[in-house]
Structures are given as structure tokens and as C-alpha cells.
Amino acid sequence: MPHLPIESFTATTALVEGRELAFFGGCNYLGLAHHPAVRAAVAASLATTGLTTTASRETTGNTVGHDALERELAAFCGLGACTLLCEGYTANIALMAGLAPTHGVALVDAKAHRSLAHAAKAAGLLVLYYDHLDARQAIGLAREHAAEGVAILTDSVFAANGGVAPLPELLAGLPGGGTLVVDDCHGLCVLGRSGRGALDHFGLRDERIVVTTTLAKGLGCYGGAVMGTPERIADVRRHANIYLGTTPTPPPLVAGARAALCVLAESDALVVRLRANIDRVRGVLVGLSLPLPPPGVPILPFVLSPVERMERASQSLWNDGVLVPLIDYPGGPGLRYFRICVNAEHTPGQIDALGAALRRALSGEPAEARAATA
Ligand SMILES: Cc1ncc(COP(=O)(O)O)c(C=O)c1O
Structure with a gap:
């Protein structure tokens, strides 16, 4: 198979x-990869923007659509700011590069998507695993390593087993200066009001949370995003070579993702x-x-x-x-x-x-x- x-x-x-x-x-x-409004938006954008920007966003590869999608996605998910990346995988790589100057240790759920540990290692953090969904163990480790700067990394919904991470417990035990990284690739469009994602589902709003996601699953398009405070997003853009040195999600797919968010926001x-x-x-x-x-x-x-x-x-x-x-x-x-x-x-x-x-x-x-x- x-x-x-x-x-x-x-x-x-x-x-x-x-x-x-x-x-x-x-x-x-949600079937959005085949939704008529999404397909129409992709086709209309293709006719006006062409297939790809052929350049990094930091040179001539930025578009009105990319800026708008960042604002709209952050607003939909209830976070302060957003930066788009080429995929969900590269969103995790970029985020960890942004956290590396202030975080030395990544505590990763043992069944988290492999991009999270990969990203933390690539950024030079020490990676330790805690048992799947075991918030007590994660918090114990977080307290032990608090002085080194701790990030807890977890999927919200685990794509392979359907589990849901205990985000409120993980956040409650996070030591000062720590960050909770929530990979919401499978929470967006599934959990929360109108599919606003895991934070909305649990009623969590906290500046110590950073969310990464993909545009390629529930939203039915292609691309990735990091969302958090404006300061955190500025750090990602400043430190992540993978943001600086890549061609962004093609404009037609950005238009598709914007149309998908419109469908969700309307009903x-x-x-x-x-x-x-x-x-x-x-x-x-x-x-x-x-x-x-x-x-x-x-x-x-x-x-x-x-x-x-x-x-x-x-x-x-x-x-x-x-x-x-x-x-x-x-x-x-x-x-x-x-x-x-x-x-x-x-x-x-x-x-x-x-x-x-x-x-x-x-x-x-x-x-x-x-x-x-x-
Ligand atoms: C939990 C999780 N994180 C990250 C990714 C990577 O997302 P993308 O396919 O957009 O690179 C995936 C997708 O396979 C995923 O399931």
C-alpha cells in the first residue's frame, strides 16, 4: 500500500x-482541497500572479497575498503575528532557529512529528524525549532544565494515533522563560470553533505559546506557518536561514489558503x-x-x-x-x-x-x- x-x-x-x-x-x-471557492481562487491567482515568485520574500518574492494570509491566519487562530514558510516541516525548522538564542533544551513528546526533534537538533538544542502525552514527566524535566531555557514541543493532535496533547497541563507546568511549541498541523480545521485549532479548543491564550502549522492538510493547499507574538515572529525572521533563503509558497496556493479561511470564517x-x-x-x-x-x-x-x-x-x-x-x-x-x-x-x-x-x-x-x- x-x-x-x-x-x-x-x-x-x-x-x-x-x-x-x-x-x-x-x-x-474539511474537503477544502476540492472546495469550489478554493479552486476558483487558485485558478484566478494563477492567471494574474503566475506559478511562483522565483525569489525569497526578503528580496522580490513577497506579495500582497502573502502579507494578507499572515494577518488572516493569525487573526483566525487568535495569535498576534504569523510568518509563512514553504511547508509545515520548514515552519518547525524556522521556529527552532528563532528560539535557539534563548533556549538550550527541547523536551519533545516521544510520538511527536519527526520534524520537531529534527528542527531542535538542527538549531543546536539538546533534545530530550518525554513519554507520549505524559505532562507530569515533561514538567519534571522542564523544572530540572529551567536554567538552560526550556521549550516543550508537541503535536496538538497526533496524526498517527489520534491522541490529543494535554496542552493546559504542559503550559501550567512551564518554568519561567520557557516556551510551549504546539504543532497544530492536525488541530487546525479540526479542533476549536470553526476549526480555529487547538488553542481555541482548550481556551488557551498565552504569550509563551508558539504555534506552527501546515497549509497542506485541513486548509487543502500547500505551505507552512509559525504564529506567536510579534517579537517571536521577528526572531524567526531574523534567525531562520530557511525563511531567508527559500522561495515562498506559490501565490496561487496562498490565494487558495485565503479562500479556505474565508469559507471557515463565514460558516x-x-x-x-x-x-x-x-x-x-x-x-x-x-x-x-x-x-x-x-x-x-x-x-x-x-x-x-x-x-x-x-x-x-x-x-x-x-x-x-x-x-x-x-x-x-x-x-x-x-x-x-x-x-x-x-x-x-x-x-x-x-x-x-x-x-x-x-x-x-x-x-x-x-x-x-x-x-x-x-
Ligand atoms: C504534525 C506534523 N507536523 C509537520 C508536518 C509537515 O507539514 P508539511 O507536509 O506541510 O511539510 C506534518 C505533515 O506531514 C505533520 O503531520
Whole structure:
């Protein structure tokens, strides 16, 4: 299943080897990668700005759209300022370069996205891991290393297992001068009012928090961002070579991300639909005795044992016209595991078809090959 060559996508289907399958993979949580307003904005920008700026933002590669998206994203997420980077990964690299002059130690959740530890090491911080989601351990380590300047680094929603970080506890135990880094790649568009993200979900506002995110998952476009106080963002721009020396997100994708934010700011309909679909899938999994992540999380991973049973189940799902990725990716509930991702655009019929296909796959009952339920 890794590197599966997909010929085309809609928000809920994938064309593979000429077959249209109901698609429960990826991270297109609200279907915004296919939203008409987003696609129209991308097409309109392409016609006026061309494909790329061909230069760093610090030379001639800045546009009105980049400046506007920074203001709009920061306002949407409730943070003071924002700087865009090429991707979510480079946003973490840039942020840690900005923190390095004042922080010596990074405490990283053991299942955090690998870019966080990579970024901290690249910036010269000492990296120590704490047990997954264990705020007590993180705080104990933070107190031990307080004099060196501590940053706690965590995903908000963990993409591989659906866990949600204990952000209020981590913040409450942060020593003076410390920083809480929240990678909200999977919280934006999922948690909080209209998908405003993890800080909104927990009601957190604190100048010691810095948020990084991607434009390539919930917002359906491409790019990354660091958000925090204006002083923190100025530090990132001053110290991060990766900000200075890269061509930014192409203007059409910036226009797409702005349109996606407009859709969310105008109505919470997509987020409401996402949550209804999450509840529907949870009902399916409970009925099959499969594990559940915290409520409100659209990522539902599970493992079957032994591994050969997973291979058979994967084939059975495929035969039933349902694509639930069977993946080897760090941070999941096993070395190999199924990762169901439900989004706002799935129909009740598709979710019911997923349930029926999962039931057959788990029972080992042979399935007839049939087209996906549209
Ligand atoms: C938690 C997390 N952080 C960072 C990234 C990197 O984001 P991007 O794909 O925009 O580089 C990802 C995406 O894979 C992610 O899941």
C-alpha cells in the first residue's frame, strides 16, 4: 500500500488502477482541497500572479497575498503575528532557529512529528524525549532544565494515533522563560470553533505559546506557518536561514489558503459536518469493538493481529471498493496499522459502506469485488 499510485482524487474517492474507491485516507479534513471557492481562487491567482515568485520574500518574492494570509491566519487562530514558510516541516525548522538564542533544551513528546526533534537538533538544542502525552514527566524535566531555557514541543493532535496533547497541563507546568511549541498541523480545521485549532479548543491564550502549522492538510493547499507574538515572529525572521533563503509558497496556493479561511470564517457548516461524520464512524467502530480516539478527532487508527490478518483485511476492503490505508508510519498504534480518516464531505452512504466493508474484513468473509458506493 505505501506509494500507491493514485491517478486522481475527489474529497471522498480515489481512482486507482482505473477503479474508483471510497477514500478514507489523507488529511483533507474539511474537503477544502476540492472546495469550489478554493479552486476558483487558485485558478484566478494563477492567471494574474503566475506559478511562483522565483525569489525569497526578503528580496522580490513577497506579495500582497502573502502579507494578507499572515494577518488572516493569525487573526483566525487568535495569535498576534504569523510568518509563512514553504511547508509545515520548514515552519518547525524556522521556529527552532528563532528560539535557539534563548533556549538550550527541547523536551519533545516521544510520538511527536519527526520534524520537531529534527528542527531542535538542527538549531543546536539538546533534545530530550518525554513519554507520549505524559505532562507530569515533561514538567519534571522542564523544572530540572529551567536554567538552560526550556521549550516543550508537541503535536496538538497526533496524526498517527489520534491522541490529543494535554496542552493546559504542559503550559501550567512551564518554568519561567520557557516556551510551549504546539504543532497544530492536525488541530487546525479540526479542533476549536470553526476549526480555529487547538488553542481555541482548550481556551488557551498565552504569550509563551508558539504555534506552527501546515497549509497542506485541513486548509487543502500547500505551505507552512509559525504564529506567536510579534517579537517571536521577528526572531524567526531574523534567525531562520530557511525563511531567508527559500522561495515562498506559490501565490496561487496562498490565494487558495485565503479562500479556505474565508469559507471557515463565514460558516461553521463544514466543521459541523465533520463532527457529525466522526460520530457516525465512531458508531461503526464501537459496533466492531475497534478502539476509539478522543471524541472530535477524525483519525481512527487500529491494528489487527497477526500481521497477515491485516493483509487479508486490506485486500477484503479493496475488493469491497473501500480504500483504508494500511501504513507503516512512525507514531501509530503498531508498526503497521490501518488509519481511517473521515472528512466533512463523506456521505452517510459512504460511511455505512465503510462499516459493512470493515465488518466483512474483520470476519474474514470473502468479499465480492464491487465499485465504491458514491
Ligand atoms: C504534525 C506534523 N507536523 C509537520 C508536518 C509537515 O507539514 P508539511 O507536509 O506541510 O511539510 C506534518 C505533515 O506531514 C505533520 O503531520
